[in-house]
Amino acid sequence: MDKKLLEDSLGIIDLPDDGLTVHFYDILFERYPQVKPMFTRDTRLQAAMLRTAVVSVVDHLDDEDWLTADLGALGRRHADLGVTEPMYAAVAECMIAAMAEIGGSRWTADMTAAWTEALTAVASLMLAGYPASEETSGAA
Numbered sequence: 620m621d622k623k624l625l626e627d628s629l630g631i632i633d634l635p636d637d638g639l640t641v642h643f644y645d646i647l648f649e650r651y652p653q654v655k656p657m658f659t660r661d662t663r664l665q666a667a668m669l670r671t672a673v674v675s676v677v678d679h680l681d682d683e684d685w686l687t688a689d690l691g692a693l694g695r696r697h698a699d700l701g702v703t704e705p706m707y708a709a710v711a712e713c714m715i716a717a718m719a720e721i722g723g724s725r726w727t728a729d730m731t732a733a734w735t736e737a738l739t740a741v742a743s744l745m746l747a748g749y750p751a752s753e754e755t756s757g758a759a
């Protein structure tokens with residue numbers, strides 16, 4: 620995992636007022652309107668929580684125990700919310716689309732690759748927190 624590239628690229632796109640994650644939700648709800656009813660909180664509050672989660676993951680990239688414990692617990696809560704495995708790919712796609720749009724000409728293919736790897740790892744660690752019997756293969 621290229622921590623420096625993740626940090627540097629986040630520095631380019633981490634807009635004030637949770638602009639990155641607000642934009643992410645705009646893209647997610649446009650491309651995958653079927654997930655919108657799952658979200659009951661105010662989108663700005665949700666965007667602030669998601670931004671905190673993304674920054675925390677980058678801060679803890681070297682801390683395997685934190686990643687396993689915290690992302691496992693976050694995954695357990697997502698299992699309860701009815702979040703299925705294919706939804707993680709949709710979220711990663713929309714997050715990287717938001718990043719690339721905000722980054723503009725400063726965004727590179729290497730950054731897309733680094734974030735694809737990171738978000739895939741986050742999804743695996745969250746899914747590892749799902750109860751063994753949970754059905755995680757539903758449609759996105």
Ligand code: HEM
Pocket residue numbers: 654657658659660661665668669672673693696697700702703706707708710738741742
């Ligand atoms: C990169 C992976 C993800 C991260 C880091 C993430 C992070 C978070 C965080 C921090 C919360 C706040 C509540 C809590 O801490 O339990 C949350 C809630 C939530 N997440 Fe995620 N999430 C991810 C993937 C997903 C996916 C794939 C979906 C499915 C569409 C999803 C749907 C939701 C919903 C529905 C809520 C509750 C919203 C509400 O109560 O209004 N998340 N997520």
